[in-house]
Amino acid sequence: MRFFLLVFCLCFSTITFSQTGNNNNNNNNVDLDDLEVPDNPAFILLDKAPQTIQRPNSSRALGVSLLHDIVSEGTLNNMAIEVTPFWMTKHPNITALKFYGIDKDLKQYPFSKLKLASVSMAYIKDKDSIINASFGVRATVFELKRESDVKDYYASYSKIESNIFSGLDCIDNYGNTNPEPEEEDYTSRNLYAIALQAYRVARTAYVQQCEKGKGVDRDTYSTNMQEIINRKPAIAVDLAIAYNHRFIDNAFNSNGFGRFGVWSTTAVSLFLDKDQTSHNYVNIYGFLRYLHEKNNIVTGASIDPFNAYDVGVKAEVEFQKLSVGYEYINRSGDLEGYRSAGTIRYQVLDDIFITGSFGNNFQKQDDVISLFGIQWGFNNLLQSIGVPSPTN
Amino acid sequence: MENYITDDSLKHIKLEMQAGVVGIAVTRVYIKDTGNYKKLFDSEPGAGGHISETKVGVNRLLENDILKVNTYMDLSNLTPQQRQKAIANIYIMYTLSGGVEGDKNFEVDPLEIDTTDPLRVLITKKLKFV
Numbered sequence: 124m125r126f127f128l129l130v131f132c133l134c135f136s137t138i139t140f141s142q143t144g145n146n147n148n149n150n151n152n153v154d155l156d157d158l159e160v161p162d163n164p165a166f167i168l169l170d171k172a173p174q175t176i177q178r179p180n181s182s183r184a185l186g187v188s189l190l191h192d193i194v195s196e197g198t199l200n201n202m203a204i205e206v207t208p209f210w211m212t213k214h215p216n217i218t219a220l221k222f223y224g225i226d227k228d229l230k231q232y233p234f235s236k237l238k239l240a241s242v243s244m245a246y247i248k249d250k251d252s253i254i255n256a257s258f259g260v261r262a263t264v265f266e267l268k269r270e271s272d273v274k275d276y277y278a279s280y281s282k283i284e285s286n287i288f289s290g291l292d293c294i295d296n297y298g299n300t301n302p303e304p305e306e307e308d309y310t311s312r313n314l315y316a317i318a319l320q321a322y323r324v325a326r327t328a329y330v331q332q333c334e335k336g337k338g339v340d341r342d343t344y345s346t347n348m349q350e351i352i353n354r355k356p357a358i359a360v361d362l363a364i365a366y367n368h369r370f371i372d373n374a375f376n377s378n379g380f381g382r383f384g385v386w387s388t389t390a391v392s393l394f395l396d397k398d399q400t401s402h403n404y405v406n407i408y409g410f411l412r413y414l415h416e417k418n419n420i421v422t423g424a425s426i427d428p429f430n431a432y433d434v435g436v437k438a439e440v441e442f443q444k445l446s447v448g449y450e451y452i453n454r455s456g457d458l459e460g461y462r463s464a465g466t467i468r469y470q471v472l473d474d475i476f477i478t479g480s481f482g483n484n485f486q487k488q489d490d491v492i493s494l495f496g497i498q499w500g501f502n503n504l505l506q507s508i509g510v511p512s513p514t515n
Numbered sequence: 516m517e518n519y520i521t522d523d524s525l526k527h528i529k530l531e532m533q534a535g536v537v538g539i540a541v542t543r544v545y546i547k548d549t550g551n552y553k554k555l556f557d558s559e560p561g562a563g564g565h566i567s568e569t570k571v572g573v574n575r576l577l578e579n580d581i582l583k584v585n586t587y588m589d590l591s592n593l594t595p596q597q598r599q600k601a602i603a604n605i606y607i608m609y610t611l612s613g614g615v616e617g618d619k620n621f622e623v624d625p626l627e628i629d630t631t632d633p634l635r636v637l638i639t640k641k642l643k644f645v
Binding site for chain 1: 533535543551552557588589591594597604605608637
Protein backbone atom coordinates (compact mmCIF):
# COMPACT_ATOMS: atom_id res chain seq x y z
CA MET A 124 0.00 0.00 0.00
CA ARG A 125 2.73 2.40 0.98
CA PHE A 126 4.54 1.51 -2.21
CA PHE A 127 1.42 2.21 -4.25
CA LEU A 128 0.95 5.64 -2.67
CA LEU A 129 4.58 6.61 -2.94
CA VAL A 130 4.62 5.64 -6.60
CA PHE A 131 1.47 7.69 -7.11
CA CYS A 132 3.02 10.73 -5.46
CA LEU A 133 6.22 10.42 -7.44
CA CYS A 134 4.30 9.96 -10.69
CA PHE A 135 2.26 13.06 -9.92
CA SER A 136 5.35 15.11 -9.30
CA THR A 137 6.95 13.75 -12.47
CA ILE A 138 3.91 14.57 -14.56
CA THR A 139 3.58 18.07 -13.24
CA PHE A 140 7.26 18.79 -13.58
CA SER A 141 7.32 17.53 -17.15
CA GLN A 142 5.19 20.55 -18.02
CA THR A 143 7.87 23.00 -17.05
CA GLY A 144 9.46 22.89 -20.45
CA ASN A 145 13.04 22.25 -21.35
CA ASN A 146 14.49 25.67 -20.80
CA ASN A 147 16.28 24.53 -17.73
CA ASN A 148 16.42 20.85 -17.08
CA ASN A 149 17.99 21.33 -13.69
CA ASN A 150 14.70 22.69 -12.41
CA ASN A 151 13.14 19.27 -12.41
CA ASN A 152 15.13 17.99 -9.47
CA VAL A 153 13.78 17.94 -5.98
CA ASP A 154 16.35 19.77 -3.93
CA LEU A 155 16.57 21.46 -0.56
CA ASP A 156 14.76 24.49 -1.90
CA ASP A 157 11.72 22.33 -2.52
CA LEU A 158 11.34 21.24 1.06
CA GLU A 159 8.60 22.67 3.20
CA VAL A 160 7.58 22.28 6.79
CA PRO A 161 4.59 19.96 7.01
CA ASP A 162 1.77 22.48 7.07
CA ASN A 163 -0.15 21.63 3.92
CA PRO A 164 -3.91 20.87 3.95
CA ALA A 165 -3.39 17.15 3.49
CA PHE A 166 -1.60 17.05 6.83
CA ILE A 167 -3.79 19.60 8.58
CA LEU A 168 -6.98 17.69 7.73
CA LEU A 169 -5.79 14.82 9.92
CA ASP A 170 -4.52 17.14 12.65
CA LYS A 171 -1.00 16.00 11.84
CA ALA A 172 0.50 19.39 11.25
CA PRO A 173 2.41 21.25 13.95
CA GLN A 174 -0.03 24.11 13.66
CA THR A 175 -3.57 24.05 12.37
CA ILE A 176 -3.93 27.78 11.85
CA GLN A 177 -1.33 29.05 9.43
CA ARG A 178 -0.97 30.79 6.11
CA PRO A 179 0.00 29.11 2.83
CA ASN A 180 3.40 29.55 1.29
CA SER A 181 3.23 29.14 -2.47
CA SER A 182 6.74 30.22 -3.22
CA ARG A 183 7.86 26.83 -4.41
CA ALA A 184 6.74 24.81 -7.38
CA LEU A 185 7.08 21.61 -5.41
CA GLY A 186 7.16 21.29 -1.69
CA VAL A 187 8.02 18.04 0.02
CA SER A 188 7.02 17.61 3.63
CA LEU A 189 8.31 15.01 5.99
CA LEU A 190 6.79 14.83 9.42
CA HIS A 191 8.71 13.58 12.38
CA ASP A 192 8.20 9.85 12.19
CA ILE A 193 11.03 7.62 11.20
CA VAL A 194 9.75 4.39 12.64
CA SER A 195 11.84 1.68 14.11
CA GLU A 196 12.29 -0.15 10.81
CA GLY A 197 13.77 3.00 9.40
CA THR A 198 10.98 3.76 6.98
CA LEU A 199 9.06 6.99 6.65
CA ASN A 200 5.55 6.98 8.03
CA ASN A 201 4.37 10.44 7.11
CA MET A 202 5.14 12.39 4.02
CA ALA A 203 3.43 14.82 1.70
CA ILE A 204 4.09 16.75 -1.45
CA GLU A 205 2.57 20.06 -2.35
CA VAL A 206 2.67 21.57 -5.81
CA THR A 207 1.81 25.04 -7.05
CA PRO A 208 0.57 24.63 -10.63
CA PHE A 209 1.27 28.28 -11.39
CA TRP A 210 4.98 27.55 -11.47
CA MET A 211 4.53 24.67 -13.87
CA THR A 212 2.86 26.45 -16.73
CA LYS A 213 3.58 29.53 -18.82
CA HIS A 214 1.47 32.66 -18.45
CA PRO A 215 1.36 34.87 -21.57
CA ASN A 216 -0.14 37.87 -19.78
CA ILE A 217 1.77 37.87 -16.52
CA THR A 218 3.98 40.80 -15.53
CA ALA A 219 5.89 41.63 -12.38
CA LEU A 220 3.16 44.10 -11.36
CA LYS A 221 0.36 41.59 -11.92
CA PHE A 222 2.33 38.97 -10.05
CA TYR A 223 2.50 41.30 -7.07
CA GLY A 224 -1.20 42.08 -7.46
CA ILE A 225 -1.23 45.70 -8.66
CA ASP A 226 -1.24 47.68 -11.91
CA LYS A 227 0.58 50.81 -13.12
CA ASP A 228 -1.98 53.04 -11.42
CA LEU A 229 -1.25 51.26 -8.12
CA LYS A 230 -4.71 49.75 -8.07
CA GLN A 231 -4.73 46.57 -6.00
CA TYR A 232 -6.21 43.30 -7.22
CA PRO A 233 -7.15 41.58 -3.94
CA PHE A 234 -7.93 38.26 -5.61
CA SER A 235 -4.66 38.02 -7.53
CA LYS A 236 -3.12 35.45 -5.18
CA LEU A 237 -5.69 32.88 -6.28
CA LYS A 238 -3.35 32.05 -9.12
CA LEU A 239 -0.89 30.63 -6.59
CA ALA A 240 -3.31 27.97 -5.38
CA SER A 241 -1.51 24.80 -4.39
CA VAL A 242 -2.41 21.13 -4.41
CA SER A 243 -1.13 18.72 -1.79
CA MET A 244 -1.11 15.01 -1.22
CA ALA A 245 -0.09 13.19 1.91
CA TYR A 246 0.68 9.66 2.96
CA ILE A 247 0.19 9.11 6.66
CA LYS A 248 0.39 5.78 8.39
CA ASP A 249 -1.63 5.86 11.54
CA LYS A 250 -1.75 3.45 14.40
CA ASP A 251 -3.51 0.10 14.00
CA SER A 252 -2.32 -0.32 10.40
CA ILE A 253 -4.46 2.48 9.04
CA ILE A 254 -3.04 4.25 6.04
CA ASN A 255 -4.37 7.68 5.16
CA ALA A 256 -4.09 9.16 1.71
CA SER A 257 -5.07 12.80 1.75
CA PHE A 258 -5.54 15.37 -0.98
CA GLY A 259 -5.88 19.07 -0.44
CA VAL A 260 -6.10 22.42 -2.21
CA ARG A 261 -5.49 25.81 -0.68
CA ALA A 262 -5.22 29.37 -1.84
CA THR A 263 -5.18 32.92 -0.64
CA VAL A 264 -8.56 34.10 -1.90
CA PHE A 265 -8.25 37.68 -0.72
CA GLU A 266 -5.27 39.82 0.12
CA LEU A 267 -5.15 43.50 0.95
CA LYS A 268 -1.76 45.18 1.09
CA ARG A 269 -0.90 48.36 2.95
CA GLU A 270 -0.98 51.42 0.72
CA SER A 271 2.57 52.25 1.81
CA ASP A 272 3.77 48.80 0.77
CA VAL A 273 2.23 49.17 -2.68
CA LYS A 274 3.87 52.57 -3.15
CA ASP A 275 7.21 51.22 -1.98
CA TYR A 276 6.94 48.28 -4.36
CA TYR A 277 6.19 50.46 -7.36
CA ALA A 278 8.98 52.89 -6.50
CA SER A 279 11.43 50.01 -6.24
CA TYR A 280 10.04 48.49 -9.45
CA SER A 281 10.54 51.75 -11.35
CA LYS A 282 14.07 52.10 -10.03
CA ILE A 283 14.93 48.59 -11.14
CA GLU A 284 13.42 49.22 -14.58
CA SER A 285 15.68 52.22 -14.94
CA ASN A 286 18.66 50.14 -13.83
CA ILE A 287 17.86 47.45 -16.39
CA PHE A 288 17.85 50.03 -19.16
CA SER A 289 21.29 51.10 -17.96
CA GLY A 290 22.29 47.46 -18.18
CA LEU A 291 20.98 47.29 -21.74
CA ASP A 292 23.15 50.30 -22.61
CA CYS A 293 26.13 48.38 -21.24
CA ILE A 294 25.17 45.33 -23.30
CA ASP A 295 25.00 47.56 -26.39
CA ASN A 296 28.42 49.02 -25.63
CA TYR A 297 29.93 45.58 -25.30
CA GLY A 298 28.24 44.36 -28.49
CA ASN A 299 29.51 47.28 -30.51
CA THR A 300 33.11 46.21 -29.96
CA ASN A 301 32.55 42.48 -29.41
CA PRO A 302 30.07 41.10 -31.95
CA GLU A 303 27.97 38.23 -30.68
CA PRO A 304 28.70 34.81 -32.24
CA GLU A 305 26.32 33.96 -35.08
CA GLU A 306 25.08 30.40 -35.53
CA GLU A 307 25.80 30.53 -39.25
CA ASP A 308 29.51 30.86 -38.52
CA TYR A 309 29.71 27.49 -36.77
CA THR A 310 29.63 24.00 -38.21
CA SER A 311 27.45 22.60 -35.45
CA ARG A 312 24.94 23.87 -32.95
CA ASN A 313 27.05 22.49 -30.11
CA LEU A 314 30.09 24.51 -31.14
CA TYR A 315 27.89 27.58 -31.47
CA ALA A 316 26.46 26.98 -27.99
CA ILE A 317 29.96 26.72 -26.49
CA ALA A 318 31.10 29.92 -28.17
CA LEU A 319 27.90 31.70 -27.14
CA GLN A 320 28.30 30.67 -23.51
CA ALA A 321 31.89 31.94 -23.39
CA TYR A 322 30.76 35.20 -24.95
CA ARG A 323 27.95 35.57 -22.43
CA VAL A 324 30.19 34.98 -19.44
CA ALA A 325 32.57 37.70 -20.63
CA ARG A 326 29.69 40.05 -21.43
CA THR A 327 28.04 39.54 -18.04
CA ALA A 328 31.30 40.39 -16.27
CA TYR A 329 31.58 43.52 -18.39
CA VAL A 330 27.97 44.57 -17.77
CA GLN A 331 28.32 44.19 -14.00
CA GLN A 332 31.39 46.42 -14.02
CA CYS A 333 29.79 48.86 -16.45
CA GLU A 334 26.71 49.21 -14.22
CA LYS A 335 28.88 49.87 -11.20
CA GLY A 336 30.50 52.66 -13.17
CA LYS A 337 27.03 54.10 -13.80
CA GLY A 338 26.27 54.03 -10.08
CA VAL A 339 23.91 51.06 -10.18
CA ASP A 340 24.20 49.20 -6.88
CA ARG A 341 22.59 45.82 -7.42
CA ASP A 342 22.96 44.66 -3.83
CA THR A 343 21.13 47.68 -2.48
CA TYR A 344 18.18 47.65 -4.82
CA SER A 345 17.83 43.88 -4.68
CA THR A 346 17.88 43.84 -0.88
CA ASN A 347 15.37 46.68 -0.79
CA MET A 348 12.99 44.82 -3.10
CA GLN A 349 13.35 41.60 -1.12
CA GLU A 350 12.43 43.46 2.04
CA ILE A 351 9.30 44.83 0.39
CA ILE A 352 8.06 41.54 -1.05
CA ASN A 353 8.58 39.82 2.30
CA ARG A 354 6.24 42.19 4.11
CA LYS A 355 3.07 40.51 5.22
CA PRO A 356 -0.19 41.85 3.81
CA ALA A 357 -2.44 43.81 6.13
CA ILE A 358 -5.32 41.37 5.70
CA ALA A 359 -5.42 37.99 4.03
CA VAL A 360 -8.09 35.34 3.75
CA ASP A 361 -7.06 31.81 2.92
CA LEU A 362 -9.29 28.93 1.94
CA ALA A 363 -8.42 25.24 2.00
CA ILE A 364 -10.27 22.06 1.17
CA ALA A 365 -9.02 18.54 1.77
CA TYR A 366 -10.18 14.95 1.42
CA ASN A 367 -8.86 11.84 3.13
CA HIS A 368 -9.21 8.23 1.97
CA ARG A 369 -8.34 5.40 4.34
CA PHE A 370 -6.91 1.95 3.82
CA ILE A 371 -7.26 -0.44 6.74
CA ASP A 372 -4.92 -3.31 7.66
CA ASN A 373 -2.60 -2.52 4.76
CA ALA A 374 -5.16 -3.91 2.33
CA PHE A 375 -6.09 -2.03 -0.81
CA ASN A 376 -9.61 -3.47 -0.94
CA SER A 377 -10.47 -2.33 2.58
CA ASN A 378 -10.56 1.34 1.69
CA GLY A 379 -13.12 4.01 2.19
CA PHE A 380 -13.95 7.63 2.66
CA GLY A 381 -12.19 8.97 5.71
CA ARG A 382 -12.50 12.65 6.34
CA PHE A 383 -13.46 15.76 4.41
CA GLY A 384 -12.77 19.28 5.52
CA VAL A 385 -13.03 22.84 4.32
CA TRP A 386 -11.62 25.71 6.30
CA SER A 387 -10.78 29.37 6.10
CA THR A 388 -8.20 31.47 7.87
CA THR A 389 -8.31 35.23 8.12
CA ALA A 390 -5.02 36.84 9.08
CA VAL A 391 -4.39 40.38 10.23
CA SER A 392 -0.74 41.39 10.52
CA LEU A 393 0.51 44.38 12.44
CA PHE A 394 4.07 45.64 12.56
CA LEU A 395 5.60 45.57 16.02
CA ASP A 396 7.63 48.71 15.35
CA LYS A 397 6.18 52.01 14.22
CA ASP A 398 8.81 52.50 11.51
CA GLN A 399 7.81 49.20 9.89
CA THR A 400 11.43 48.58 9.05
CA SER A 401 11.79 45.20 10.74
CA HIS A 402 9.93 42.02 9.96
CA ASN A 403 8.56 41.69 13.45
CA TYR A 404 4.81 41.24 13.55
CA VAL A 405 1.89 40.46 15.72
CA ASN A 406 -0.39 38.21 13.72
CA ILE A 407 -4.00 37.63 14.69
CA TYR A 408 -5.86 34.81 13.01
CA GLY A 409 -9.49 33.81 12.86
CA PHE A 410 -10.29 30.26 11.86
CA LEU A 411 -13.41 28.42 10.66
CA ARG A 412 -13.54 24.78 9.68
CA TYR A 413 -16.13 22.18 8.76
CA LEU A 414 -15.21 18.51 9.10
CA HIS A 415 -17.10 15.44 8.00
CA GLU A 416 -15.76 12.04 8.92
CA LYS A 417 -16.63 8.39 8.33
CA ASN A 418 -15.04 5.12 9.43
CA ASN A 419 -13.21 6.75 12.24
CA ILE A 420 -11.31 3.83 13.69
CA VAL A 421 -9.50 4.73 16.83
CA THR A 422 -8.95 1.50 18.68
CA GLY A 423 -10.25 -1.03 16.23
CA ALA A 424 -13.90 -0.09 16.72
CA SER A 425 -15.76 1.92 14.13
CA ILE A 426 -17.36 5.18 15.19
CA ASP A 427 -20.39 6.67 13.50
CA PRO A 428 -19.83 9.42 10.95
CA PHE A 429 -19.81 12.90 12.38
CA ASN A 430 -19.99 16.51 11.39
CA ALA A 431 -17.88 18.95 13.33
CA TYR A 432 -17.56 22.68 13.25
CA ASP A 433 -14.37 24.32 14.42
CA VAL A 434 -14.00 27.95 15.39
CA GLY A 435 -10.63 29.18 16.49
CA VAL A 436 -8.28 32.03 17.07
CA LYS A 437 -4.54 32.29 17.11
CA ALA A 438 -2.13 34.92 18.24
CA GLU A 439 1.42 34.83 17.03
CA VAL A 440 4.45 36.97 17.58
CA GLU A 441 7.00 36.86 14.82
CA PHE A 442 10.56 38.02 15.33
CA GLN A 443 12.56 37.66 12.13
CA LYS A 444 13.29 33.91 12.09
CA LEU A 445 11.45 32.94 15.26
CA SER A 446 7.73 32.75 15.62
CA VAL A 447 5.86 31.74 18.75
CA GLY A 448 2.12 31.33 18.81
CA TYR A 449 -0.84 29.95 20.63
CA GLU A 450 -3.96 28.60 18.97
CA TYR A 451 -7.27 27.64 20.46
CA ILE A 452 -9.93 25.88 18.43
CA ASN A 453 -13.33 24.91 19.76
CA ARG A 454 -15.04 21.96 18.10
CA SER A 455 -18.84 21.62 18.16
CA GLY A 456 -21.49 19.63 16.33
CA ASP A 457 -21.56 15.83 16.66
CA LEU A 458 -18.22 16.00 18.43
CA GLU A 459 -17.06 18.28 21.12
CA GLY A 460 -13.55 19.12 22.12
CA TYR A 461 -10.85 21.65 21.72
CA ARG A 462 -7.35 22.04 20.49
CA SER A 463 -5.18 24.21 22.63
CA ALA A 464 -1.63 24.28 21.42
CA GLY A 465 1.46 26.36 21.56
CA THR A 466 3.55 26.39 18.41
CA ILE A 467 7.10 27.37 17.72
CA ARG A 468 9.04 27.66 14.51
CA TYR A 469 12.61 28.70 14.04
CA GLN A 470 14.36 29.16 10.73
CA VAL A 471 17.89 27.89 11.23
CA LEU A 472 19.00 28.47 7.66
CA ASP A 473 17.19 29.38 4.46
CA ASP A 474 15.44 26.01 4.20
CA ILE A 475 16.09 24.42 7.52
CA PHE A 476 13.41 24.82 10.13
CA ILE A 477 12.83 23.61 13.61
CA THR A 478 9.12 23.37 14.10
CA GLY A 479 6.96 21.98 16.82
CA SER A 480 3.85 22.20 18.91
CA PHE A 481 2.62 21.04 22.28
CA GLY A 482 -0.84 20.92 23.72
CA ASN A 483 -4.24 19.29 23.58
CA ASN A 484 -5.53 17.91 20.28
CA PHE A 485 -9.33 17.43 20.34
CA GLN A 486 -9.59 13.80 21.41
CA LYS A 487 -10.50 12.79 24.93
CA GLN A 488 -7.87 10.06 24.91
CA ASP A 489 -4.35 10.30 23.58
CA ASP A 490 -4.97 13.96 23.29
CA VAL A 491 -1.53 15.38 23.91
CA ILE A 492 0.13 16.56 20.74
CA SER A 493 3.84 16.75 20.83
CA LEU A 494 5.50 17.26 17.51
CA PHE A 495 9.03 18.32 17.06
CA GLY A 496 11.06 17.99 13.94
CA ILE A 497 14.13 19.14 12.16
CA GLN A 498 13.82 19.02 8.44
CA TRP A 499 16.44 19.32 5.78
CA GLY A 500 16.41 16.37 3.46
CA PHE A 501 14.36 14.09 1.31
CA ASN A 502 15.99 11.19 -0.49
CA ASN A 503 18.33 10.12 2.27
CA LEU A 504 16.55 9.07 5.42
CA LEU A 505 19.49 10.12 7.50
CA GLN A 506 18.95 13.69 6.39
CA SER A 507 15.72 13.91 8.34
CA ILE A 508 15.71 13.45 12.06
CA GLY A 509 12.55 13.09 14.02
CA VAL A 510 12.21 13.52 17.74
CA PRO A 511 8.85 11.98 18.56
CA SER A 512 7.64 12.37 22.09
CA PRO A 513 5.27 10.21 24.09
CA THR A 514 1.66 11.02 23.33
CA ASN A 515 0.32 10.59 26.82
CA MET B 516 18.42 32.18 -37.81
CA GLU B 517 14.68 32.31 -38.40
CA ASN B 518 13.50 34.56 -41.20
CA TYR B 519 10.54 36.52 -42.48
CA ILE B 520 9.88 37.02 -46.19
CA THR B 521 9.52 40.58 -47.43
CA ASP B 522 8.26 41.83 -50.78
CA ASP B 523 9.05 44.76 -53.02
CA SER B 524 6.35 47.03 -51.63
CA LEU B 525 6.54 50.10 -49.41
CA LYS B 526 4.18 48.52 -46.92
CA HIS B 527 5.32 48.63 -43.30
CA ILE B 528 6.43 45.57 -41.41
CA LYS B 529 5.34 45.58 -37.79
CA LEU B 530 6.51 43.82 -34.68
CA GLU B 531 4.44 42.86 -31.69
CA MET B 532 5.90 41.09 -28.69
CA GLN B 533 3.93 39.48 -25.89
CA ALA B 534 6.07 38.96 -22.81
CA GLY B 535 4.75 36.73 -20.06
CA VAL B 536 7.40 36.94 -17.33
CA VAL B 537 7.14 37.43 -13.58
CA GLY B 538 10.46 39.24 -13.32
CA ILE B 539 10.85 42.97 -13.97
CA ALA B 540 11.44 43.15 -17.70
CA VAL B 541 12.18 45.73 -20.37
CA THR B 542 12.67 45.23 -24.09
CA ARG B 543 14.83 47.00 -26.66
CA VAL B 544 14.49 46.49 -30.42
CA TYR B 545 17.38 46.91 -32.91
CA ILE B 546 17.89 46.68 -36.64
CA LYS B 547 21.08 45.83 -38.48
CA ASP B 548 21.64 46.50 -42.16
CA THR B 549 25.39 46.89 -42.39
CA GLY B 550 27.73 47.26 -39.44
CA ASN B 551 26.39 47.31 -35.88
CA TYR B 552 22.86 46.98 -34.59
CA LYS B 553 21.04 50.30 -34.26
CA LYS B 554 18.45 50.87 -31.59
CA LEU B 555 14.91 51.35 -32.89
CA PHE B 556 12.82 51.69 -29.71
CA ASP B 557 12.28 50.50 -26.13
CA SER B 558 9.24 49.06 -24.38
CA GLU B 559 7.15 51.48 -22.34
CA PRO B 560 7.84 51.83 -18.60
CA GLY B 561 5.58 49.55 -16.59
CA ALA B 562 4.74 47.43 -19.65
CA GLY B 563 6.60 44.39 -18.37
CA GLY B 564 8.68 44.27 -21.54
CA HIS B 565 5.62 43.99 -23.76
CA ILE B 566 5.80 45.68 -27.17
CA SER B 567 2.52 46.62 -28.76
CA GLU B 568 2.36 46.49 -32.56
CA THR B 569 5.04 48.89 -33.84
CA LYS B 570 6.49 49.63 -37.28
CA VAL B 571 10.08 48.48 -37.81
CA GLY B 572 10.49 49.52 -41.48
CA VAL B 573 9.14 49.03 -45.00
CA ASN B 574 9.31 45.76 -46.92
CA ARG B 575 11.56 46.95 -49.73
CA LEU B 576 14.21 48.44 -47.44
CA LEU B 577 14.32 45.63 -44.90
CA GLU B 578 15.45 42.83 -47.20
CA ASN B 579 18.61 41.16 -45.75
CA ASP B 580 18.37 43.21 -42.56
CA ILE B 581 18.36 41.55 -39.14
CA LEU B 582 15.88 42.49 -36.42
CA LYS B 583 17.14 41.91 -32.89
CA VAL B 584 14.94 42.01 -29.81
CA ASN B 585 16.60 42.05 -26.38
CA THR B 586 14.36 41.42 -23.39
CA TYR B 587 16.22 42.00 -20.14
CA MET B 588 14.67 40.70 -16.95
CA ASP B 589 15.65 41.37 -13.35
CA LEU B 590 14.73 38.76 -10.72
CA SER B 591 14.96 40.94 -7.61
CA ASN B 592 11.20 40.90 -7.12
CA LEU B 593 11.17 37.13 -6.68
CA THR B 594 12.30 34.96 -3.83
CA PRO B 595 15.41 32.86 -4.47
CA GLN B 596 13.18 29.78 -4.66
CA GLN B 597 11.01 31.36 -7.34
CA ARG B 598 13.80 32.54 -9.62
CA GLN B 599 14.68 29.28 -11.35
CA LYS B 600 11.01 28.53 -11.86
CA ALA B 601 10.51 32.00 -13.33
CA ILE B 602 13.25 31.34 -15.87
CA ALA B 603 11.74 27.97 -16.78
CA ASN B 604 8.35 29.62 -17.31
CA ILE B 605 9.45 32.44 -19.60
CA TYR B 606 6.86 33.01 -22.29
CA ILE B 607 7.60 35.34 -25.17
CA MET B 608 5.79 35.43 -28.47
CA TYR B 609 7.14 37.62 -31.28
CA THR B 610 4.77 38.40 -34.12
CA LEU B 611 5.83 39.99 -37.42
CA SER B 612 3.21 41.22 -39.85
CA GLY B 613 3.00 43.19 -43.10
CA GLY B 614 5.21 40.95 -45.22
CA VAL B 615 4.56 38.14 -47.66
CA GLU B 616 3.88 35.65 -44.86
CA GLY B 617 1.32 37.87 -43.13
CA ASP B 618 1.24 37.33 -39.36
CA LYS B 619 4.08 35.03 -38.38
CA ASN B 620 4.83 33.99 -34.81
CA PHE B 621 8.24 33.20 -33.37
CA GLU B 622 8.91 31.60 -30.01
CA VAL B 623 11.94 31.63 -27.73
CA ASP B 624 14.60 28.99 -28.31
CA PRO B 625 16.31 27.84 -25.07
CA LEU B 626 19.66 28.83 -26.58
CA GLU B 627 18.42 32.41 -26.80
CA ILE B 628 18.18 32.69 -23.01
CA ASP B 629 21.29 33.98 -21.27
CA THR B 630 21.31 33.03 -17.57
CA THR B 631 24.96 33.70 -16.81
CA ASP B 632 24.04 36.62 -14.58
CA PRO B 633 22.50 35.36 -11.31
CA LEU B 634 20.23 38.39 -10.98
CA ARG B 635 19.31 39.01 -14.62
CA VAL B 636 18.13 37.08 -17.64
CA LEU B 637 18.70 38.28 -21.20
CA ILE B 638 16.57 36.86 -23.98
CA THR B 639 17.83 37.71 -27.45
CA LYS B 640 15.79 37.01 -30.56
CA LYS B 641 17.22 37.62 -34.02
CA LEU B 642 15.03 37.49 -37.11
CA LYS B 643 16.30 37.93 -40.65
CA PHE B 644 14.25 39.62 -43.35
CA VAL B 645 14.65 37.79 -46.65
